[in-house]
Amino acid sequence: MSEVLYRKHRPSLFEEVYGQEHVIKILSQSLSNNRVAHAYVFAGPRGSGKTTIARILAKELGVQGVDIIEIDAASHRGIDDIRELRDSVQFQPTQGDTKIYILDEVHMLTNEAFNALLKTLEEPPAHAYFVLCTTEPQKIPLTIMSRCVQLPFKQATEAELISFISHFALVEGVQLSEGAIQLLAENADGAFRDAMVLLEKVMGLESESVLEPIDIINGLGLVSGLHVDQMMSKIEQKDLNGLLSLIESLADQGVDIVEITNKLLVKLSRGIVGSMSDSGLDNKTKNKHNITMLKALILAREDMSILKDSQVALIAHISDAFVLQEVSLVGDDFENTDESKEIIDSTIISREVTKSQDSEEKSLLIVKEDVTQLSEWERILFAVKQKNSSVEALLKESKIQSVDKDRIVIEFPFAFHKNKIESAGNMDILQNAVYEVFMRRLSIVCTLKDENSSKKSVEHNDIAPPPDELSSDDLLAQAQEVFGGQMIE
Structure with a gap:
């Protein structure tokens, strides 16, 4: 041997x-x-x-x-x-x-x-x-x-790794193009030993000609700089659907999701550090977005150590980060409108909850959802999180649509989240959490928001009047529902 x-x-x-x-x-x-x-x-x-x-x-x-x-x-x-x-x-x-x-x-x-x-x-x-x-x-x-x-001891530089790989490829008689050597150096993670292990794997690829990067990517599932650049581009464009599709495509090609997450973490953090000197408004907004994504990648990387499916962890935390940012942006837009300024000028909204009975009566909100139902959903999310935080992240933006004697209907905002939850392992976790909360076995039906929008407009037409029929008191109540707090007379 x-x-x-x-x-x-x-x-x-x-x-x-x-x-x-x-x-x-x-x-x-x-x-x-x-x-x-x-x-x-x-x-x-x-x-x-x-x-x-x-x-x-x-x-x-x-x-x-x-x-x-x-x-x-x-x-x-x-x-x-x-x-x-x-x-x-x-x-x-x-x-x-x-x-x-x-x-x-x-x-x-x-x-x-x-x-x-x-x-x-x-x-x-x-x-x-x-x-x-x-x-x-x-x-x-x-x-x-x-x-x-x-x-x-310092990490090997890319130039040192290229020289190292080139030398031993020549010694072992392995024909590699410059691009292939560059690819191996990128995937060696600054370690000479890892570079040698990769070179040995490449020697197992049958080829009568010079090996190109695509041969190594297809043969070993390595991550190229192009893959990382493509993902960075989707992140900077805030293109969630494109990013999710790219992750699925790379996974189908056999690319190591853990490795590409590691490289994306490095590139994103370096980009943030490099742009901190620019104090422009656009750059601050970009940095805020990138920092949020960096935190999501760190959480995803932690979950990958305990999950069999690294793709689920990555997609769950990235999706969660995008949804949270959308909520934040909606809040920022509202604060900058003339309507918001009028509401804020005419009502003082306090976030601190007082203990007096009078304050409690004045801070009653018109809640459209059943409070008991909302509480049950939060308890389900909590039970799921104890088992798997990535599955909880996939469920976070969903909600209970209905519950009856034998089944519970859960509405999802994205088809991808719905499909991932419906996979065997994730559905088992959700099923057990539902049992913990309701203390009985319920069949779980997953639906998409778009599929039920027409039904909701008919079935719940009596819940609230159209926007143009709302009184000023109703508007104030809705503002309190959005921002929380109480109205002080």
């Missing part, structure tokens, strides 16, 4: 390492001056070469064989494991004059384990060296960090 590429081409000398020149320079000078520290913290993103450089350091120190002790702190994180390490440190090396301990993912150690390690780091034997590797240095206690020399 052939050896995987990232092991086959793992550097054994500092000169063979791509990137991390600053780290290599410091370690090389320390070795030349015979002033190597007894403990280092190598902190940086995954796949950046932390354990590789730790092994090269061991080689340069003359450590051999069993005296290079690598410990996965994620699976050996308890105090007993560190006590065992502490005891073994006292023994002399079996070969040569030195031994080195490389602790990977050291931030996973328990507090008790860190405390047990502290004394050894404070007074290490002359023959012992330690390299603590971590992707999350903020989780390491300051008492430990202060006893070590900290060397930060």
Whole structure:
């Protein structure tokens, strides 16, 4: 069985390492001056070469064989494991004059384990060296960090990854176009190891000619910069339908939804940071929209870690963000109209609810929906959210149309939301929530708003008079219903 590429081409000398020149320079000078520290913290993103450089350091120190002790702190994180390490440190090396301990993912150690390690780091034997590797240095206690020399590892740049992939593609005899190399670099997430893994996957694609980006996208389902640009364009145009269609299309093509969400997060955040210096009104509005979308993507990304269907999480939170913005924009438009100014000038609306009986009587609103029904819907949403927040987001803009002995009819504003809820897993969650609220099994009927608009105009014609027949008192009552609060005479 052939050896995987990232092991086959793992550097054994500092000169063979791509990137991390600053780290290599410091370690090389320390070795030349015979002033190597007894403990280092190598902190940086995954796949950046932390354990590789730790092994090269061991080689340069003359450590051999069993005296290079690598410990996965994620699976050996308890105090007993560190006590065992502490005891073994006292023994002399079996070969040569030195031994080195490389602790990977050291931030996973328990507090008790860190405390047990502290004394050894404070007074290490002359023959012992330690390299603590971590992707999350903020989780390491300051008492430990202060006893070590900290060397930060940086994420690989796109130029470094392109050079890296080009070199090893040539070594392995893989024919890649410049566009294909660029695509692999974009999908390596700043990690040399990930780039090597992608190159190995590409080697599995059968091709007698030079591989182009489209071959790799179709073969591996990778995310291209074009995909991200297309999604950014839909977001900036505030085209929800176009964005949802694009997500479905990319999912059908086999594009990794989690990966494209990650890349969209990066691009959107960089765009927000880059445009903050412009204080124009249009730019503020654009930033407000982009920040809302950024928050939605963060929530979607969190839900993707617990959901099997990443597409549902992404679409639910994006749709929710667009709907919330539409409500906000409607509110902004109303506040800027002459009609709104007249209403606000003639009535003082307070949002603070008083406890006196008189205030309660004056703040009674004409509510069109059944209060009990509204309360039941809120309880259903709450029960759904406990199981799955993405499903709750799909339901948030829907409402109960009717409830009878055997069934409940739920009205949806969008066909996509309705279709997603009607899928087996999501419908089960909704069914259980309905049972929790009504304490009986009801068949659930999902309808679209447009399908019922004509029925509602006929069946509920007696609920409220046409707008031109409303009295001034009715208008004030409706204003209170929209904005909340009470009227002070």
